[in-house]
Amino acid sequence: KAGVTQTPRYLIKTRGQQVTLSCSPISGHRSVSWYQQTPGQGLQFLFEYFSETQRNKGNFPGRFSGRQFSNSRSEMNVSTLELGDSALYLCASSFGSGLANLPYEQYFGPGTRLTVT
Amino acid sequence: EDKVVQSPLSLVVHEGDTVTLNCSYEVTNFRSLLWYKQEKKAPTFLFMLTSSGIEKKSGRLSSILDKKELFSILNITATQTGDSAIYLCAVGLQGAQKLVFGQGTRLTINP
Numbered sequence: 001k002a003g004v005t006q007t008p009r010y011l012i013k014t015r016g017q018q019v020t021l022s023c024s025p026i027s028g029h030r031s032v033s034w035y036q037q038t039p040g041q042g043l044q045f046l047f048e049y050f051s052e053t054q055r056n057k058g059n060f061p062g063r064f065s066g067r068q069f070s071n072s073r074s075e076m077n078v079s080t081l082e083l084g085d086s087a088l089y090l091c092a093s094s095f096g097s098g099l100a101n102l103p104y105e106q107y108f109g110p111g112t113r114l115t116v117t
Numbered sequence: 118e119d120k121v122v123q124s125p126l127s128l129v130v131h132e133g134d135t136v137t138l139n140c141s142y143e144v145t146n147f148r149s150l151l152w153y154k155q156e157k158k159a160p161t162f163l164f165m166l167t168s169s170g171i172e173k174k175s176g177r178l179s180s181i182l183d184k185k186e187l188f189s190i191l192n193i194t195a196t197q198t199g200d201s202a203i204y205l206c207a208v209g210l211q212g213a214q215k216l217v218f219g220q221g222t223r224l225t226i227n228p
Binding site: 004031033035042043044045048050055056058088090092094103104105106107108109110111 | 148149151153158159160161162165167205207209213214215216217218219220221
């Protein structure tokens, strides 16, 4: 089975611009979660999507948004980029939703390295 | 606030040594504890533990969870240079796919 794929792998943007990142989960997985990884803050949860609905959101400003399509692929968007948004953005896929009774393993993609200048 | 703390933050050992990595947590609605290995980019899934006292094992790696004392350990025996990586501990919460991560332990194995 193919793993989680993310595009693009690298991105350089200027302050004030916006960016869209894409994630394709493992085939059959319906839940996609997004995380931001920085040297100072580590890995922080952004949001989770399941069946095209946002189920949970982390403590990030409204400039960070996302969506999920009917084929479970997900995109996240960051508007009005700031220097502090420079990070590795990781997408994780799992079979079930966090609302289910059973815990599900989450598998990560290779990430998109975003640099804001 | 949900919190996961790993120790040590950094560890340097020689090939062949055995290492123990620690993870303690304080969260409101615990569901699972996961271990990941991160080398260059994507964290690679190692284990998920949900029940206390049951050891999970994969080759030279093993992990156990203590839900009463709120911690987990990851053991690596007969370490190899390929084990050099950052090891991340994360706690999964009830009702969410959100994982709360620790800071990670940077493990370096010298030949």
